Amino acid sequence: MKNLRYFPFERNLFFKGKLLTVRDFESEQKYFNDKRRLLNRLIYGSGVVSGLQVIRVDDKQISMETGVALDTLGREIVVASPVKMKLSMIDGFKNNDYAKNVYLCISYDEKGKEQVYSVNNNSSSSEEQSEYNRVMESYKIFIKEEAPDPAAFEHSNQFASICLIYDDSQVRIWQSTPRYVNPGEIFELTLHIEKTIQTPRIEFEYALDTKHFSLNSSSNVLAFSEPLDGQTTAYQKTFSIKASDLPAKSEITLKSDSAKLSIGDKLLHITSKEATNVIEIITGAIKDRLLADYYDRSLDKAVEFTSDSCIYLAKICLLQMGSTYMIEKIDPVPFGEYIYNTTILNQLAGFGGSGSTGATKASYRAKSTTVELNANETPKFSVDYNEANQLFDFKLSLPKSQKISNxxxxxxxxxxxxxxxxxxxxxxxxxxxxxxxxxxxxxxxxxxxxxxxxxxxxxxxxxxxxxxxxxxxxxxxxxxxxxxxxxxxxxxxxxxxxxxxxxxxxxxxxxxxxxxxxxxxxxxxxxLSEEQEGLASEEAINEIQSGLLEAAGSTESGT
Structure with a gap:
């Protein structure tokens, strides 16, 4: 039971007169447990299957609801009844600076149960020896005060290239890009910013160093400024990046000494040589390449796990109140560790399959504007296409609404x-x-x-x-x-x-x-007679349809 490798598989061979020992019975259990857990790991992955919501009870206490999860070894974690806990009494919680975010984690655990007398007592001692008669599959709840590396999660790392830019007890910044893009494609680089509630307003600016990619601007400078009325602890900002027209494997790296982080009145210069996203420009279908990467993994890679195979159930945001703390809010499953069954996936596919996989999005972008005309003017529709930015600009001109009364x-x-x-x-x-x-x-x-x-x-x-x-x-x-x-x-x-x-x-x-x-x-x-209303409506419709056909004809080669 302590061997965390699943293979090779061996099962008992029974025959008349076979002497069954403890080893035989343990092998019987291990055979079925390891096979089931291997399939759990490879077919479903790890994460929350159902329930396990973490809710705030009061300023100091939380409650974990019933539910089921699978850890990174495919072991089932079952919480059969709600658990109410005082945050400071949970393992891993440190009584230090309370202006922080902490993470509530759950992991698989086993406990002995029902102690019985052991008849096979070879000890010369006169004391009775006892053994556990049962093993209860249970769980452990504990606190982590440091956020994990965002690239450590297979469900996101499989489709996206993720690099950590900055991390301390108050602020964490990282960026993500698709792993694969097509030549000339415009894709999104996403900047992620996390902070504690009591951290002052943040501004961040840095430049990119890359050969095969460029921003849709005159410079490669990216900037983020937290809104003045910002009340959240997590932000995302996307930037459009254009790939070169030739296949290549390249990197997007922070330009040396370009990163500047302002936390309130404090200015920090960040140097991070490891902050690099690796992106490959390919000519084939990106979906096919991602599937190939997934199925080409070695078995060791597929069942790879970390020494601490826990699941992050909640991010708990704390406020420091003098010498103590107060729970301000709870973000459930902050790193998206969920497992979806086939029924749910089938239903989601009917809505267009718009899941957040981190895969490449559509090649073209679009924006629209509406212009107000005088009440007696004719509606107009037009489309402009910027080939350099692969941007469609839809413009609809409509007359002011006019009340027609008798x-x-x-x-x-x-x-x-x-x-x-x-x-x-x-x-x-x-x-x-x-x-x-x-x-x-x-x-x-x-x-x-x-x-x-x-x-x-x-x-x-x-x-x-x-x-x-x-x-x-x-x-x-x-x-x-x-x-x-x-x-x-x-x-x-x-x-x-x-x-x-x-x-x-x-x-x-x-x-x-x-x-x-x-x-x-x-x-x-x-x-205004019905005939006049009909003619006016028909004229407006014909004008818009004519504009659509004209726009489609002018952009046919680009789409």
């Missing part, structure tokens, strides 16, 4: 009705018309609604407020009722003059009527 005017006109009284079933003698009426909505199509109000000199009608009633539509609806009007035998019509912005109202008696005058109320409406 315009309404109203009025009335009195039209005399001089009917002589006609016989039943005979045609009316005459129609009566108003003068031209200006609706004050300008030229164009206008919708007019009319209604008739009866004018009568009868004092009884005035007392009954009959003159306040305005009738719309067919007045015969009210015939032979208490609401019957004396104007129910008059038809009304409207004649429009769209270019002049005027209209005329006409009335025509359909039979005998006692009315001498008809008051016609009118309401004029003007709005």
């Amino acid at each position: 315009e309404v005017t109203k009025g009335y006109v009195d039209i005399p009705v001089k009917s002589k009284g006609i016989k039943p079933f005979s045609k009316p003698e005459k129609s009566f018309f108003s003068d031209e009426i200006d609706h004050f909505l300008g030229s164009g199509q206008v919708f007019v609604v009319t209604g008739m109000e009866e004018l009568s000199g009868d004092p009884i009608s005035g007392m009954l407020n009959r003159s306040e009633q305005v009738y719309f539509g067919d007045n015969d609806v009210f015939k032979d009722t208490q609401y019957e009007s004396e104007i129910n035998n008059i038809a009304i019509g409207t004649l429009m003059y769209p270019q002049k912005g005027t209209f005329r109202i006409g009335v025509k008696p359909q039979g005998s009527t006692s009315s001498t005058s008809v008051r016609v109320h009118w309401w004029a409406f003007k709005q």
